[in-house]
């Protein structure tokens with residue numbers, strides 16, 4: 164993933180200082196802080212969405228019907244287990 168390290172921030176700060184001059188620095192700092200916060204919350208949201216996706220996948224796997232006789236996962240609505248042939252009704 165994107166490793167935002169303190170050295171990167173320092174480089175950005177120096178570049179900003181060279182580009183805009185010291186008088187604009189407080190504004191840039193504010194904008195930079197806002198960008199980083201948005202960036203971090205974006206990552207957090209993406210991570211949470213990913214975690215929820217995994218959770219949903221797991222729960223749907225649990226909801227899969229299993230054979231009453233042999234316990235193997237079978238398709239929903241089938242009348243007979245394709246593995247052992249046992250009736251599922």
Ligand SMILES: [Zn+2]
Pocket residue numbers: 230231232233234235244245246247248249
């Ligand atoms: Zn079976």
